[in-house]
Amino acid sequence: MSATEDFAVIGGGIVGLAIAYGLRRRGLTVTLYDGGDNDFRASRGNFGLAWVQGKGEHCPQYSELSRLSSERWQAFADALLRETGIDCEFRRPGGINICLDGAALEAARERMETIYRQNRRLDYQIWPAARLRRQVPAIADGVAGAIYSPHDGHANPLNTLRALIKAFQLAGGVYLPATPVREIGRAGQDFILHTERGVDLAGRVILASGLENTRLGAQVGLSIPIEPVRGQILVTERLPAFLPYPTSLVRQTGEGSVLIGDSQERVGLNTDTRPEILSRIARRALSVFPLLSHVRVVRAWGALRIMTPDGLPVYGASVSHPGAFAVTCHSGVTLAPLHSTLVADWIAGDGQNPLLEVFNAQRFAVQTPDVD
Numbered sequence: 001m002s003a004t005e006d007f008a009v010i011g012g013g014i015v016g017l018a019i020a021y022g023l024r025r026r027g028l029t030v031t032l033y034d035g036g037d038n039d040f041r042a043s044r045g046n047f048g049l050a051w052v053q054g055k056g057e058h059c060p061q062y063s064e065l066s067r068l069s070s071e072r073w074q075a076f077a078d079a080l081l082r083e084t085g086i087d088c089e090f091r092r093p094g095g096i097n098i099c100l101d102g103a104a105l106e107a108a109r110e111r112m113e114t115i116y117r118q119n120r121r122l123d124y125q126i127w128p129a130a131r132l133r134r135q136v137p138a139i140a141d142g143v144a145g146a147i148y149s150p151h152d153g154h155a156n157p158l159n160t161l162r163a164l165i166k167a168f169q170l171a172g173g174v175y176l177p178a179t180p181v182r183e184i185g186r187a188g189q190d191f192i193l194h195t196e197r198g199v200d201l202a203g204r205v206i207l208a209s210g211l212e213n214t215r216l217g218a219q220v221g222l223s224i225p226i227e228p229v230r231g232q233i234l235v236t237e238r239l240p241a242f243l244p245y246p247t248s249l250v251r252q253t254g255e256g257s258v259l260i261g262d263s264q265e266r267v268g269l270n271t272d273t274r275p276e277i278l279s280r281i282a283r284r285a286l287s288v289f290p291l292l293s294h295v296r297v298v299r300a301w302g303a304l305r306i307m308t309p310d311g312l313p314v315y316g317a318s319v320s321h322p323g324a325f326a327v328t329c330h331s332g333v334t335l336a337p338l339h340s341t342l343v344a345d346w347i348a349g350d351g352q353n354p355l356l357e358v359f360n361a362q363r364f365a366v367q368t369p370d371v372d
Contacts, residue, residue, distance in 0.1 A: 004190050005029045005174075007347070008202035010181045010216065014046075014157065014332040015339060016208030017164035022344030024173040031174040031202070033181050033195065035209070046157035046303070047233060047261055048253075049246055050090065050334045053097060053124060053149035057111055060118040061358045062312055065338060067122060070151045072337035077155065083170060086163035088155045089254045095152025095246045096127070096136070098143060098288055105144045112147055124149050138242045140290050146247075154246040156253065157333055164336075180212075184219045184324075191220075191323065204323040206347060210306045211269075213314075213328050217361075221320030224328055224361050228304040232273050233261035234281060237296045243289070250285050258292065260285045264305075271302040305330045309364060315343065316361035326361065 009020040012034025020032045052070050056063030070092070077090040099105035105126070112124045125148040132146045133139050169175050176197075184205060185192040193200045205220065207213045217224040238256035249262045262284065263277050278300055286292055306328055308314060313329035325347050329335055346353040 004201040004203055005031045006202070007031075007204050007206060008033065008181075008191065008193055008200065009206045009208055010193075011035075011207065011209035011212070012165075012175070012177070013208070013210060014161055014164065014336050015210075015327055015329060016206070017161065017168060018332075018336040018339035019206055019208060019327060019344055019347065020173055021164055021168045021171065022340035023348060024168055024171045025340075026344065026348055028348060030168075031176060031200065032168065033179045033193070034175065034177045035180045035212075036178045046333055047231070047259060048154050048157045048251065048333060049095070049248070050092070050153040050155055051095060051246075051248070051331070052122070052151035052334070053095060053147060054108070054111060054115070055331075056118075057114055059310075059312055059358065060115075061355055063115055063119050063122055065313070065355065066331070066334055067119070067151055068342070069335045069338035070153065072341065073153060073155070076337035076340065080160070080163040080167055084163045084166040086159055086166060088160045088163055090153060090155040091254075092151075092153030093245050094148055094150040095154075095248075096132070096146040096148050098132075098139075098146045098247055098249065100143055100287065102144045105147075108147045112149075122149075122151065136243065136245065138289055138291050140288055143288060148245075152246060154251050155333055160333065160336065181209075181216065184216060186321065189323075191321075204325070204347070207324070207326040208328075210328070211304070213326055217316075217326050220324035221318045222316050222324065222326045222361055223364065224314055224316065224326055225309055225364055226328060227266065227307045227309070228269055229307045229330075230263070230265040230267050230271060230302050230304055231261055232263045232265075232277050232281065232302045233259055233300065234278060234285075234297050235259055235299045236292065237298050239295060242291065247288075250289060257298075258295070260292075269304065271304060273300050273302045313359050314361050315346070315356040315359040 006028040007030045009032045024030045052066040077088040127146045183194040190201045191205045213224045236258040243252040316326040318324035
């Protein structure tokens, strides 16, 4: 049995790594337990958006979390580049939600206005067709317009993942790849973690293992309902720059490749791609950007989002097992800077933060409206 660490973080995606990195930067001893190469990993199939607009229509705290994290993203990326030499390729030119017809544009405007009335710091602009075409000349004729948010940006999720692993290790954190935690028990005030490599002890444990949080949470008194939702993405060959803003459907990377994807399928743990879904995604992209009609697609993939019943994150502290925490969200890239700061502070402290209280898993014991 190993010596007791201050913290054990279970889950080596962007969510778990951001928290582990933040805890280690506070001088705490942290061991991170990652799964195997064949585990389901949202971080590897991520679209890479750091997205704020449209979130939190029915939950102002979610809007504010997303905004705060967006404000911290550049400093977060700069720190990782300075510490590791790895560029997360974060850019925040603002993002656009493209609306094909007037009804969609009006619905988007109403949603953004509702959010703005709740939080005046969440600025947005309505771009009619003429303004949109001036900003993005490649846009198709007939597109009604777009909603522009200055808070939106995008990053390279794979670079971000690599940078977090390296930064965590350079800071003195212990990273254990291919070491999934099978069972969590208790030994006095400590937690016992059972893995294939043996048994470890930790003073506190943070569950950030995506779909595994439901199973592991039950062992420490946390009920976390999660559903996998598959998304499929197309990637094109590299193109000259034509899209200066990320969108919720299409984004162009710094290298010129174009990522296309907006599907949501409830198909269990199936990560396969389906030609009919990819065709629908491609047709929608072509209706917005006709220049893609002769572009070569070089790869496609499917990945699983981690969705709660109401679409909101979970920041849960166990009552029956003090020192056990769970973090679950489907916006790991967007919220990464906040996870390394505010959420790490919450976990390292007394488990209290007014902004996070609404996201406790106990909310699922009562009826809640669907959001985002």
